[in-house]
Amino acid sequence: MATQPAITRDPEEERLDRLAINTIKTLVMDAVEQAQSGHPGMPMGAAEYAYVLFTRFLKHDPAHPGWADRDRFVLSAGHGSMLLYALLHLSGYDLSRDELKRFRQLGSRTPGHPEYGHTPGVEVTTGPLGQGFANGVGMALAERKLAARFNAEGHTIIDHFVYGILSDGDIMEGVAAEAASLAGHLGLGRLIYFYDDNRITIDGPTELCLSEDAGKRFEAYGWHVQRIDGHDLLAIAQAIEAARAEIDRPSLIIARTHIAHGSPNKQDTAAAHGAPLGAKEVVLTKINIGWPEDAHFMVPDLVTRLFDELRQEWGIAYAEWCDRFATYGAADEARAAEFSRWHAGELPAEWAADLPSFAPGDKGVATRIASHQTLQALARCIPNLIGGSADLASSNKTLIEGGGSVARGNMSGRNIHFGVREHAMGGILNGLAVHGGFHVFGSTFLVFSDYMRPSIRLAALMGLRVAYVFTHDSIFVGEDGPTHQPIEHLASLRAMPDLTVLRPADAAETVAAWRFALEPRRGPVALILSRQDLPVLDRARAAGDGALARGAYVLREAHGGAPELILMGSGSEVHLLVGAAAALESSGVAVRVVSFPSWELFAAAPPEYRESVLPAAVTARVAVEAGTRLGWERWVGGRGVIHGIDHFGASAPAAALADQFAFTVERVLALAREVLEGEVSS
């Protein structure tokens, strides 16, 4: 904070600082050595500037890790986790020395890479390179958006920075490049990243594969760029001050460092990147930096005292903010309540009051269009629902009408134009979600979910509440052809743990799907929507659309309630099942139609419910879905048949593709007869 002393050249002060820095370095070495696994090099090289940041600038309070206005710190170079753990331990987060000793062990709070929700003070899960970079951009965007909404004349409630540390890998990963371009475009001046320029990667010196002028590149994105000696405490402090003073541009501080700084034989070598230094080298390093060679996990009293004092200051800063917030609340109770509700992730009481309904009928509505109408209703009731598209808003139908666009100088906009940057969108959505304050969604074509898959995975791993709107969900994309037609995407998303995939069959299910996506729950949700119009189905003969939350339900019951055949499917294929059921029924077959929008939800439903929808006794089953058949075996069983498409599509109008690949009532009928005859003959 501004009131903290900057670094001086006072020898006594520097002696104490170096002692603390060496404490970090030795904790890192000792933990990696104890685990016989980990990455000592980067933390040892980054210890100086991370220390200066944590002790001189970072606004946080280890006693209140959920403080809404704390600075966020993102270790994008997540493999350097011990750097963060050492700092969190020293700062007084709930992370004991014993946990450091259990680095990388089962059940410890010190996993190999930092994990959000697992370790107090870890703001986001990092490790897959480039992700943290994009997360920080999302956090910095959240901060400015909250500031725009809540700060008022004389009341500055949100006013924090987002700091982070990047490795060479973060500099090279495309997702970071995308996010950097957008951060520069939006002028996110509260974002300050150190680029740990140690010139060593796993495979050797960076000169093997990297010779770009990163500083110039970031200047081209519109960033403020500085270059410093990353081991010079005064230079570090001055660079941070200059970066904080630059409010219109994000900042990159290129810190030239030496990997495994202090190690006599492993400094500046790739050997120090991802393996323990070795007991002998640890001793030599300790001797080299003036540390007792037989000390392990040692924190000198002076260092303990230093952080005790810092904790007092941090506590005071937090208390001051609480006072400010109380004053703010006294001035405008409703706004303060709204602030708290936004940060708690709560929805307004009447958030779902305005949802559209759709009368059954064959006059088609594309589910992307139904989604659009639903989104408008939700956006009217939920002011902190924000999102955007990777340059396909007009196709995804995800523009919040009247919501304005997020732009440099207009942070109150609700529509984020991510550009053709799906991966950064994924990472930024995670940053927005993990920061707190917003309900978020992002959209693109389903086929391009592949571009952002690593970010979706991290949303799932962190249990973040992000909604993905993936439209153009099958070969029925049509003329754009196989490059734009998803085949394997439903299966590959269903395979991901803790992601809920919902493929609504019609407009009514789409409303229910959005409702599900907004309801309190852990983890991300993917809405899989059609480009083409789909009939609104008649539910008069069975369950209502509320059943979507159970994953699958009886959409149309067999006359008499005792089906001999079950037709099941999702999305745009369900109406084919309904058509086939009518024809089969007229020829005397008792057929049930099951709409199956979500495998995950159905798998999680109570066994009795599952048995009621798919009775074990009814083995004549047909599943139809315009995607790979992989995995449907679970639901159709050994005697069922699956009609899908296990090969790439083709460029043609959707109707021609329906004929070509036999997504027709006739084909469903043929398969139904086949499976029924198989039953008889078996």
Place this chain on the structure above:
Amino acid sequence: MATQPAITRDPEEERLDRLAINTIKTLVMDAVEQAQSGHPGMPMGAAEYAYVLFTRFLKHDPAHPGWADRDRFVLSAGHGSMLLYALLHLSGYDLSRDELKRFRQLGSRTPGHPEYGHTPGVEVTTGPLGQGFANGVGMALAERKLAARFNAEGHTIIDHFVYGILSDGDIMEGVAAEAASLAGHLGLGRLIYFYDDNRITIDGPTELCLSEDAGKRFEAYGWHVQRIDGHDLLAIAQAIEAARAEIDRPSLIIARTHIAHGSPNKQDTAAAHGAPLGAKEVVLTKINIGWPEDAHFMVPDLVTRLFDELRQEWGIAYAEWCDRFATYGAADEARAAEFSRWHAGELPAEWAADLPSFAPGDKGVATRIASHQTLQALARCIPNLIGGSADLASSNKTLIEGGGSVARGNMSGRNIHFGVREHAMGGILNGLAVHGGFHVFGSTFLVFSDYMRPSIRLAALMGLRVAYVFTHDSIFVGEDGPTHQPIEHLASLRAMPDLTVLRPADAAETVAAWRFALEPRRGPVALILSRQDLPVLDRARAAGDGALARGAYVLREAHGGAPELILMGSGSEVHLLVGAAAALESSGVAVRVVSFPSWELFAAAPPEYRESVLPAAVTARVAVEAGTRLGWERWVGGRGVIHGIDHFGASAPAAALADQFAFTVERVLALAREVLEGEVSS
């Protein structure tokens, strides 16, 4: 070609050029209008420079589209496909006017996005943005590597350029940023890209999301950058000449263009990006550019004649190259034969002569280590086997020893250091493969296959022969924790059409898997390899390792050959099955162990073979794999059980995780008994 006249300001010449350019523009408008679908704007804006490139510079011969030394043209902005189709048609490729009229129709040669292998003259499938950019980098690398190998004093056999057109989307996509950085690093001076700077994206003006200085950014990567008026023919020609003259740096020509150039009402609007102009606007545009308003798909005779003449020149150039190649062959027959063999994708006769073998034993060998040994043997026999890693060569074990590194100034190296750029690696591998001349592989951790998934998909769609080496293939990554532990990746790769996924169970299967990957075949192969040591299995009681190519085989037969139980699995779990089988057998159960390295191959095997491995009558089955269970139902059937892991992993030593998640012989035994009892009781 250098001998062709450059653009002059001669009015008659310009009149003819403009006539040809307007032919392109009207063909584009007419085709999109006829299809009532497509992207007219970009082709109309890019027609001038594409025309200048094709008529004044491009070295190609439509009569010999497979010419090894032709220039490659990459329409990275694949949505502008009609631009390419119009040029191919006019140039004389086997693409008739009728095909233009069937734009985007089922079975036509003019799909919505250009498709490699589908339309003569289309060098690579593009559409998903950024991919073409990276493909071109791979092609330019292939060219320099072939030149380094084959050109000799007085014999220049390989000497071509790679041209391409980028859209705003290509500029924004991370995969392009990664590839651009690597192209600059390697100094690929034969690469010349136009950036079609029309400042309009699908969602509106680019200022919504893009304000970086792209030129400066590319300079930072080490590129040669020019800025021109993209409608000025002379400026275009001069820029191309300057780009060709710059041999040490790739070139970016930023061509300021107007989308839907010539359209009175839709020029410079997003409306022209992805939808037909409309019949009325087409007429107005034709009037505006002096075209007969009622002409459709018209090619004026003058234009036909112009391209007839060009075709003659192109034919002469090709014939000259053939002469040069004949002289080259006369000077060194063996080298010329090798050149031809490389380009035909043929393997040397004795390519597999040197493969290692591994004696059965419990002394473990990680499959990544077995892969390393196999790769060395292959590399010794196959001189054009090249590849690399996204900065994990030392972990993936994919360094070709003694192969040297590809570097600026040493293009003969066989190890490519892609940097932490998985996605660019994927795109560059596709470019290398589609160029011809090499057998290629790329490697990273399995969990990071997500970063390059869009490129893998395009390799599959194009049927390219790329081998992926994905190591660290399960939770047994260990201490790095859940961010680095694949769970869903096997399933999500298996879901992709035309990709063959191989997860060998031991060193012997690893050798067979590599062998399979190199054998003539369409489509990419993913080798899924363990970090940890695995026993080399004893195949004495059943099939040899050659059975891998059928996807699954009986590794250990039940005594008497009549199993009552089948244990199946892949990779690192197979040895657990063998252990369990021994224990079960000693308690009198007749158990068969099936090693199941590839679902795709087994699914494609003859039904009789499948029945012989998994007899329908044996319904007591257990599948074990350290990944999501999704999809195994197909193989275990309705009564089988699956032991997998459907949730994220944890950071701990691998042995602790094996206990925690019960990947143990004991658990297999328990499941086996469960399923056997289920049999009895059913």
